[in-house]
Amino acid sequence: MASGGPNLECRMYESRYPEVDMAVMIQVKNIADMGAYVSLLEYNNIEGMILFSELSRRRIRSVNSLIRVGRTEPVMVLRVDKEKGYIDLSKRRVSEEDIAQCEERYNKSKLVHSIMRHVAETMNMDLEDLYVHIGWPLYRKYGHAFEAFKNVVNDPDTILDALTYEVKETGSDGQEVTKVVHAVTPEIKDALVKNIKRRMTPQPLKIRADIEMKCFQFDGVLHIKEAMRKAEAAGTDECPVKIKLVAPPLYVLTTQTLDKEQGISTLSKAIVACTEEIERHKGKLVVKDAPRTVSERDDKLLQDVMDKLRMNNEEKSGDEDSEEEEDTGMGDVDVENAGFHD
Template sequence: RERERERGERRRRRERERETHTRRARTMDEKPSFTCRMYEEKYPEVDEVVMVQVKSIAEMGAYVSLLEYNNIDGMILLSELSRRRIRSVNKLIKVGRQEPVMVLRVDAEKGYIDLSKRRVSPEDAAACEEKYNKSKLVHTITRHAAETTNTDLEDLYKAFTWPLYKKHGHACDAFKQMVSSPEDMFSEAIEISGEEGAATLTQELRSAIVKDIKRRLTPTPLKIRADIELTCFHYDGVLHIKDAIRAGEAMSTEECIVRIKLLAPPLYVLTTQTINRREGLELLSKAIDAVKSSIESNKGKLVVREGARAVSEKDEKLLREQMARLEGQNKDVAGDSDDDDYQDGMGDIDVENAPSALQM
């Protein structure tokens, strides 16, 4: 009886362990996954240029992972590393480095992907890098939204991101439009993904996506600046200079406001801020032409020291420091006064008892 009791306990213990293991496996399967490829296609197409990261170097070539396709494995054959004679593989390619490569062959059944580095032209490499950077930004936003709301990443890609790739060519272009009109992009995505997409895109998930997009993609205004010398020695020259400055500032628009400040006579600085660099440069050039036209009509002169250009925060800081220094130099030194100068110039002379100029 004791043996039967022990057997029964061991059997029940095994059954409980089996149930616990099954429950854990079921729980792990229900957890959302936060790994997914960037594009809807599982494998790249032949002749497509993709971005890879080198994992290891062997006698046959270099083993890499395709960064845009969920890090699936690929191989750059030794003969496809360079057009020239290979003397040292380590000089051509290094472990950990990211490289643009061309797809030669794809065997989906066996999972073999053969790649080439030597067939990628400089233009293809630049285009691949630009595309990868945009896709990486889209992937970062999508993954962050999935992790924040505990949503499966591939489900979010199916419901939202991949439909925007189909509609706009690249989802990054659609994400930029979502800064001003987010609901339009959600509607476009649901038109393609259907009811499953609408069910996945809950209000919480939508809010997380929009919040991250606005944080990462809201454009920062550029600062545009130009330096000029402005002089007018004609009658009422100061007034003519003021009129010329007003003419330049009158070129301002609602988006770009032109400001002209005196740095130190005769040097003036024109500044504006804009999101569109080309429009800002054109506007500041027009403002310079307006100032020049106004001052020359009154026999004045304008010389462009430095034309319109985009400047950094460091340049702006140097400008502020220079303006503060020049302003300090123009201030009167403490202790100076006209009375002191007058007294020093006259000296201690007794005017009443002094000899006349004729006597001298």
């Protein structure tokens, strides 16, 4: 940070220190003779210590197997000496429930902190000032500023325009008066809303199911195409269903939606419709992987497989005219020309 610039370092919460028996997120900085020195990530990296006796309920055979420099994890607060700045922590006393709650809170707080820090930097103001007038009041009102920020996505005026604070001024008569002013200026509001919408607008989930579909009857390929149409017809405007051939007899069904349960339900109905149609022609459908959410990495792996298969097919001569494939009813269906879209 350049000299004379805004101070962009600040704790995430209004309290300068955590409460005893509270789970906090730490990062291990150094391992000494008595224990490990750590930084409390939610409290502007103030220092705490975990004694070796507080690492595990079991006998310690290797400290490195329990704690390592650079590791980030939740621990329990045992003692806080605010005057001396000592914070004693325990790893062995934190429960699975504490860990889950701490991780959830920290992930929300980290996102809020990132947005607040970016706005403070953009507006050339101290981060703590932004927290004093905006962040911490939202924590008090909504339980967590993350919940308030979620509402800002759709209704910024109601959330941000309600924030005020008092300032004392000297009137024309020399008397001190208290004045209520808006905490969020139009410039800060614009910067906040843009950052919040960019970072917190819900992204659609991709739901995928993998199936195997075969039909050995005459015109089996046509029956498979019709079953694919039935699957896509089961989709809705909110959850459109797409089906794609990977390599005979493997197909994938996908949909995108903000509602995970709705997406899984829609794909399940599409599989039922597809199954009924192919079985009507004595074909068979087997679900290899039930509908579930998939990541961008999963999508990339699938695309890599499809690209590799496509290249292999292009290298083989006469694939398009293979009578054997046509007879089996499992040939390489031209999904695009059959009326299906990627």
